[in-house]
Amino acid sequence: MGSTSTKIKLRTSDQKVFEVEKAVAVQSQTIKYIYENGCPDSVIHVHSVSGDILSKILDYCKKHVNSAAGKEDISPEELYEWDANFVKVDQNTLFDLILAANCLKIESLLDLTCQTVANMIKGKRPEEIRTTFNIKNDYTIEAEEAVRRENKWAFDMLGGVGTMVIEELADDTMSKCVTNTKSRVCVIAANQIVMMRSISKLANKKSIDVYKQPQNPTTPRIKESVKQRNVGTGFIELFFHFKCKM
Amino acid sequence: MEITSILPEECLCLIISLTSPEDACRSAMISHASRSVANRDEVWERFLPSDCRSIISGSSSSSLLSLGKKDVYFHLCFHPILIQNGTMSFQLEKKSGKKCYMMGARALSIIQGDTPAHWIWTSLQESRFPETAELKQVGWLHMRGKIETKILSSDTNYAVYFVFKLRKEHTTGFTQRSVGFHVHVDKIDLREVRMVSLDPLRDESQYIRERGDGWMEIEMGAFFNNCGDDGSVEFSIWEAHTNYVKQGLIIEGIELKPKDIAS
Numbered sequence: 241m242g243s244t245s246t247k248i249k250l251r252t253s254d255q256k257v258f259e260v261e262k263a264v265a266v267q268s269q270t271i272k273y274i275y276e277n278g279c280p281d282s283v284i285h286v287h288s289v290s291g292d293i294l295s296k297i298l299d300y301c302k303k304h305v306n307s308a309a310g311k312e313d314i315s316p317e318e319l320y321e322w323d324a325n326f327v328k329v330d331q332n333t334l335f336d337l338i339l340a341a342n343c344l345k346i347e348s349l350l351d352l353t354c355q356t357v358a359n360m361i362k363g364k365r366p367e368e369i370r371t372t373f374n375i376k377n378d379y380t381i382e383a384e385e386a387v388r389r390e391n392k393w394a395f396d397m398l399g400g401v402g403t404m405v406i407e408e409l410a411d412d413t414m415s416k417c418v419t420n421t422k423s424r425v426c427v428i429a430a431n432q433i434v435m436m437r438s439i440s441k442l443a444n445k446k447s448i449d450v451y452k453q454p455q456n457p458t459t460p461r462i463k464e465s466v467k468q469r470n471v472g473t474g475f476i477e478l479f480f481h482f483k484c485k486m
Numbered sequence: 487m488e489i490t491s492i493l494p495e496e497c498l499c500l501i502i503s504l505t506s507p508e509d510a511c512r513s514a515m516i517s518h519a520s521r522s523v524a525n526r527d528e529v530w531e532r533f534l535p536s537d538c539r540s541i542i543s544g545s546s547s548s549s550l551l552s553l554g555k556k557d558v559y560f561h562l563c564f565h566p567i568l569i570q571n572g573t574m575s576f577q578l579e580k581k582s583g584k585k586c587y588m589m590g591a592r593a594l595s596i597i598q599g600d601t602p603a604h605w606i607w608t609s610l611q612e613s614r615f616p617e618t619a620e621l622k623q624v625g626w627l628h629m630r631g632k633i634e635t636k637i638l639s640s641d642t643n644y645a646v647y648f649v650f651k652l653r654k655e656h657t658t659g660f661t662q663r664s665v666g667f668h669v670h671v672d673k674i675d676l677r678e679v680r681m682v683s684l685d686p687l688r689d690e691s692q693y694i695r696e697r698g699d700g701w702m703e704i705e706m707g708a709f710f711n712n713c714g715d716d717g718s719v720e721f722s723i724w725e726a727h728t729n730y731v732k733q734g735l736i737i738e739g740i741e742l743k744p745k746d747i748a749s
Contacts, residue, residue, distance in 0.1 A: 361501070374488050
């Protein structure tokens with residue numbers, strides 16, 4: 241009755257009803273489709289979304305609609321920050337938002353929430369990711385090693401100055417390492433004796449290939465073999481911090 | 487209940503595809519479920535360039551199209567494929583999936599290149615191309631090439647490299663003498679000129695690098711490719727002191743690849 245904007249009614253899984261401006265509601269492609277292909281006055285059921293989550297989602301949609309329409313004076317940087325704060329929620333809420341954005345087909349929200357999870361994965365080692373998301377490692381040692389070999393280039397050392405990751409490998413992988421993978425372990429030119437002692441302290445009876453990085457990074461890396469000792473199967477990652485002789 | 491049981495596979499694929507090729511490989515190690523997601527075509531499709539399919543179909547390795555997308559990605563990272571009738575090669579930079587192109591000697595304009603007294607064309611085992619140009623003797627060394635920025639990856643810092651080697655014997659004219667390298671992108675007003683010796687003294691050798699595939703490379707210049715609408719990148723190499731005869735240069739080509747961040 242004299243209202244300048246159309247409203248759409250939405251009912252959630254927990255029977256809460258929201259009355260929303262059409263422009264905001266149709267940010268969801270799902271709602272848009274139902275509205276345009278159904279009876280415009282009836283209530284749209286969003287079965288898989290709870291009231292709490294829908295409320296948050298509607299906040300998001302409203303913010304973005306208003307900013308795009310110029311109704312709210314907000315710069316792109318401010319909107320970006322608003323989005324960043326929007327996703328500062330606990331994991332369960334984040335997953336609920338992803339599920340809802342997926343089901344309601346709100347692309348920008350799905351990208352935002354998925355990117356948030358992606359950022360929790362980027363640059364992390366598998367064990368760290370398992371802890372973050374409470375995922376159980378269902379690999380046997382052999383299976384884990386097989387998958388690691390399958391994806392070996394992603395496990396090359398990425399440490400900065402003074403940090404080094406050495407992988408201890410089973411016999412046959414070691415020989416493959418030496419002959420054809422140029423991108424394997426890289427070691428900073430440090431006091432080798434100190435390092436070797438550290439290795440022998442923590443890892444008895446394991447053999448390792450050590451590569452010496454010369455001062456001029458453009459000359460090829462020199463391989464220096466360490467005393468060969470018996471190698472066991474399986475692997476561990478060792479982290480060392482030591483002074484780098486430049 | 488954890489993430490791989492809560493979220494549907496399409497969402498998990500989207501999440502992994504928003505990380506990086508490296509992270510996708512590492513996430514295969516998390517659990518059986520994560521490995522299945524991490525190896526999905528939907529993930530690796532996003533890491534491959536959007537015009538990958540058409541590039542591969544126009545190449546001499548079109549059978550790659552039958553492989554899964556992850557296998558295609560890694561194949562292209564470690565094995566350059568030949569395009570444009572074997573005169574150019576294409577591959578991907580493994581961490582970012584950005585495109586790398588090398589123009590073989592046949593794709594360049596080499597002055598007097600068709601004169602057998604000056605240049606001979608040979609097949610070398612260590613070359614990726616069917617033909618490389620070998621310098622017999624020339625007073626005026628001059629070669630040019632160009633490439634369109636639109637075929638390169640957008641939003642990327644590219645560097646241009648001259649890929650070559652010098653014959654062990656009968657090589658003259660390069661020792662301690664500089665060769666001129668020129669990179670020019672007209673639309674963004676970029677003009678880089680460098681004078682580098684192909685056979686320098688030990689302490690001047692910081693501009694030349696061993697590539698690890700049997701060839702040497704010199705960085706000729708660098709530019710930022712925005713959206714690929716900056717027209718063409720032109721490059722040329724010259725040494726015009728005709729008094730000094732030059733012999734023994736073998737050209738593999740000119741490569742454009744993302745500029746190293748780390749090394």
